[in-house]
Amino acid sequence: MTTGISLVRENAESMQPPRSLWVSFPLGRPLGVPNDASFQHGVIAASLALLEHRRGPVLEDYPLDAPDVCVKTTPVCPVSFPKSDDNTDWESRLTSELSSLKPWYEIGKKRRGGRSLARLSNLSIDKNIRKLGKYLDLNHLPIDELQWFKQAIEDAKVFYLEAMTAEPGDYDQNQIYQKLWHETQLGAGLFLFQERFAAHPTLHPFARIILPRNAAVKTMN
Amino acid sequence: MVRITDLPEDEREHLIGKKLPPLGPQSWTKHDKPLTDMRVALITTAGLHFRDDESFDFTDATFRPIPCEEDSRNLIMSHSSANFDRVGFAEDVNLVFPIDRFKELVSAGAIGSLASVHYSFMGAGLMPNAYEQSTREVAHLLKRDKVDAVFLTPV
Numbered sequence: 001m002t003t004g005i006s007l008v009r010e011n012a013e014s015m016q017p018p019r020s021l022w023v024s025f026p027l028g029r030p031l032g033v034p035n036d037a038s039f040q041h042g043v044i045a046a047s048l049a050l051l052e053h054r055r056g057p058v059l060e061d062y063p064l065d066a067p068d069v070c071v072k073t074t075p076v077c078p079v080s081f082p083k084s085d086d087n088t089d090w091e092s093r094l095t096s097e098l099s100s101l102k103p104w105y106e107i108g109k110k111r112r113g114g115r116s117l118a119r120l121s122n123l124s125i126d127k128n129i130r131k132l133g134k135y136l137d138l139n140h141l142p143i144d145e146l147q148w149f150k151q152a153i154e155d156a157k158v159f160y161l162e163a164m165t166a167e168p169g170d171y172d173q174n175q176i177y178q179k180l181w182h183e184t185q186l187g188a189g190l191f192l193f194q195e196r197f198a199a200h201p202t203l204h205p206f207a208r209i210i211l212p213r214n215a216a217v218k219t220m221n
Numbered sequence: 222m223v224r225i226t227d228l229p230e231d232e233r234e235h236l237i238g239k240k241l242p243p244l245g246p247q248s249w250t251k252h253d254k255p256l257t258d259m260r261v262a263l264i265t266t267a268g269l270h271f272r273d274d275e276s277f278d279f280t281d282a283t284f285r286p287i288p289c290e291e292d293s294r295n296l297i298m299s300h301s302s303a304n305f306d307r308v309g310f311a312e313d314v315n316l317v318f319p320i321d322r323f324k325e326l327v328s329a330g331a332i333g334s335l336a337s338v339h340y341s342f343m344g345a346g347l348m349p350n351a352y353e354q355s356t357r358e359v360a361h362l363l364k365r366d367k368v369d370a371v372f373l374t375p376v
Contacts, residue, residue: 004373
């Protein structure tokens with residue numbers, strides 16, 4: 001028997017799993033709040049309680065929302081991303097940006113007890129960033145090493161995100177991702193990769209894994 | 222707080238567009254023992270695995286085992302979708318895969334025991350029927366592990 005969480009109520013309604021608890025939390029956060037055991041236990045208890053039902057399918061709504069993050073008190077991103085000289089090549093701009101992030105990545109990693117999501121790829125972050133920069137400079141797509149590309153961009157994104165959230169505290173997700181997409185060289189490079197993949201006759205589905213669907217929408221100045 | 226009505230239009234349309242019919246004939250298993258005696262497994266579609274495991278491909282219907290005794294803090298994510306937050310999972314594995322919470326429930330006697338192995342799929346880019354073979358395989362493994370109930374988390 002199964003019970004579980006649904007993040008999109010409409011999908012649970014149509015697919016009718018035997019028991020499902022719909023939560024209003026953001027995608028990527030099915031238990032609601034990181035490092036809040038009490039909140040997470042509340043969600044689990046509500047989902048396990050569905051096992052007691054005598055007939056189904058059962059779809060219940062969890063009554064609590066995840067608490068909103070107050071943007072005014074959210075920690076300031078410790079990294080600033082100055083406008084770069086567009087006359088330099090991508091490889092130089094990306095490696096220079098990476099250097100400025102490294103100390104903050106290490107601070108964040110230490111705060112998380114040594115935990116990091118980076119290093120999906122067998123290559124170091126330095127090698128991945130240089131290689132991504134070279135592809136951008138050459139105006140080529142990594143069509144012969146798509147699995148590497150998937151791992152490399154994932155590594156790069158989580159490396160940046162972990163550095164940008166090095167300080168303890170609740171972060172506003174929108175603020176962090178807006179900064180990543182619109183203020184960094186990596187973000188600009190990813191938009192370029194996305195554009196090039198989207199225009200490719202057969203590899204266009206790969207464009208979907210590079211940036212979120214709404215990344216181009218600037219919601220912050 | 223996020224509800225589907227709060228999402229940007231393209232995101233909303235994409236998610237609602239997945240409106241799929243029920244999966245096969247409806248199944249319903251009655252619980253025949255109290256939760257305090259049940260053996261529970263966790264299954265997530267978050268694309269989790271340990272660093273030495275093969276990462277998930279662009280689309281991928283396979284699964285990765287997550288042994289219960291392994292340190293869950295070493296779990297990483299190779300999900301193909303760019304459309305959800307990673308920062309929360311970097312902060313706390315339990316936000317996606319609440320293994321520590323379930324270990325606490327076992328310690329408190331609220332559930333009987335945990336499966337010796339839990340599982341992760343990567344839910345992106347494929348229709349549900351693409352997962353039929355691998356889910357049957359996992360169901361077989363769960364039965365062999367004498368699991369009574371499964372707690373499912375999306376991402």
